[in-house]
Amino acid sequence: MPASPVTATSGARIEAVGIGRDFGSVHALAGVDLAIEAGEIVALLGPSGSGKSTLLRILAGLDAPTSGDLRFDGDSQLGVPPHRRDVSMVFQHFALYPHLSATDNLVLALRYGRGMSKAAARERAAETLRMLGIADLARRRPAQMSGGQRQRVAIGRALATRARVVLLDEPMSGLDAKLRVELRVEIVGLLRQLGTTAVFVTHDQAEAMAVGDRVAVMNRGAVEQIGTPDEIYDLPATRFVATFVGSPPMNVFEGTWADGILRGPGFSAPAPAAAVAVGVRPEHLRLGDSAAATSGTRSPSGGGIGARAGVGVGTAAGTGVGDGFRVKGHVVVAERLGAERTVYVRSAAGTLGVRVAAQVRVAPDEPVTVTAPASALLCFGPDGRSLPIPPARQPS
Numbered sequence: 041m042p043a044s045p046v047t048a049t050s051g052a053r054i055e056a057v058g059i060g061r062d063f064g065s066v067h068a069l070a071g072v073d074l075a076i077e078a079g080e081i082v083a084l085l086g087p088s089g090s091g092k093s094t095l096l097r098i099l100a101g102l103d104a105p106t107s108g109d110l111r112f113d114g115d116s117q118l119g120v121p122p123h124r125r126d127v128s129m130v131f132q133h134f135a136l137y138p139h140l141s142a143t144d145n146l147v148l149a150l151r152y153g154r155g156m157s158k159a160a161a162r163e164r165a166a167e168t169l170r171m172l173g174i175a176d177l178a179r180r181r182p183a184q185m186s187g188g189q190r191q192r193v194a195i196g197r198a199l200a201t202r203a204r205v206v207l208l209d210e211p212m213s214g215l216d217a218k219l220r221v222e223l224r225v226e227i228v229g230l231l232r233q234l235g236t237t238a239v240f241v242t243h244d245q246a247e248a249m250a251v252g253d254r255v256a257v258m259n260r261g262a263v264e265q266i267g268t269p270d271e272i273y274d275l276p277a278t279r280f281v282a283t284f285v286g287s288p289p290m291n292v293f294e295g296t297w298a299d300g301i302l303r304g305p306g307f308s309a310p311a312p313a314a315a316v317a318v319g320v321r322p323e324h325l326r327l328g329d330s331a332a333a334t335s336g337t338r339s340p341s342g343g344g345i346g347a348r349a350g351v352g353v354g355t356a357a358g359t360g361v362g363d364g365f366r367v368k369g370h371v372v373v374a375e376r377l378g379a380e381r382t383v384y385v386r387s388a389a390g391t392l393g394v395r396v397a398a399q400v401r402v403a404p405d406e407p408v409t410v411t412a413p414a415s416a417l418l419c420f421g422p423d424g425r426s427l428p429i430p431p432a433r434q435p436s
């Protein structure tokens with residue numbers, strides 16, 4: 041906790057309108073539309089090459105779009121150089137001055153970046169180091185710090201200026217998993233205290249879901265969906281988002297639709313017209329023994345679907361397949377992870393990941409039936425977009 045009130049700032053509202061960036065024939069960005077509220081933390085998540093860094097560099101003013109507009113608080117930033125944008129940036133590979141102490145690294149940024157007096161800069165530097173819990177490093181030079189400590193100082197330097205926009209490009213990618221979790225909690229707490237608008241680039245979905253008020257999922261140079269972590273997970277807009285977010289990923293099976301049912305190799309599921317694929321998350325699948333296919337589900341999975349059960353995307357009336365997804369298969373392997381276990385089942389439809397409680401035991405090659413209620417299914421159309429689902433299933 042800071043010992044004295046924190047010098048806060050007011051974050052800028054960011055609008056990207058149809059931003060494109062071509063590198064020769066490569067369309068790194070293909071019309072990015074994004075509105076980020078003042079003080080909001082948005083995580084940019086996407087696979088390698090999806091355009092995250094290019095977008096961040098354009099926000100910073102280190103690169104210019106080939107089309108579209110970028111506005112901060114309604115003012116176009118096209119042609120505005122980086123130092124006049126009131127933006128600070130934390131890079132993957134931070135560059136602290138090796139011959140300066142932690143304090144002096146921050147003081148330098150504040151004096152020359154912000155034109156602060158020496159006394160005010162020293163006071164701000166001390167306040168920032170205190171907020172990051174590294175006041176004891178104040179006099180140390182980078183060579184006398186661990187990697188995590190150096191990255192804290194680099195983050196401190198970016199936040200000390202109290203810029204209205206902070207851009208973080210994979211700021212923790214060089215650190216070990218435990219340190220990443222600790223540091224991200226601190227960074228988010230600090231950004232909130234400061235009120236700055238932040239854009240946080242990561243290819244780590246857990247990190248994106250943890251830091252972002254909203255997550256913008258990028259694919260092939262465009263934002264496929266921006267939403268709260270709950271919206272992204274529960275109501276993915278596209279098949280890409282559905283399968284990119286979630287670990288193990290959503291199971292998706294392709295089939296042919298007729299009379300309210302999508303049928304594919306070894307499976308059937310109720311689906312709205314135009315569906316070409318059905319998806320179900322591993323935690324929404326239930327595992328039963330092969331006899332359960334006719335005598336009712338043994339259901340050792342420990343639930344997870346209770347909140348969603350009872351609301352269907354359609355009724356498979358007269359089809360004889362019940363109102364959910366069902367497929368038979370054999371256990372390939374079961375992986376224990378914390379309080380849960382992921383069972384991989386090979387079926388005619390493909391290999392499924394099923395998440396069950398850790399106490400559920402299955403043996404390799406055991407025949408099983410995997411089921412899910414209609415309420416847990418997501419269906420996708422030929423363009424990869426999710427098909428509408430009833431309002432009753434919208435997350436609260």
Ligand SMILES: Nc1ncnc2c1ncn2[C@@H]1O[C@H](COP(=O)(O)OP(=O)(O)OP(=O)(O)O)[C@@H](O)[C@H]1O
Nearest residue numbers: 063066068086087088089090091092093094095243
């Ligand atoms: N200076 C450049 N010259 C040519 N192509 C570029 C340049 N910068 C980026 N690209 C291309 O633009 C696309 C987007 O790259 P970008 O670095 O923005 O992706 P990214 O999502 O940040 O990827 P990563 O997670 O690997 O950093 C890629 O196809 C990349 O090869």
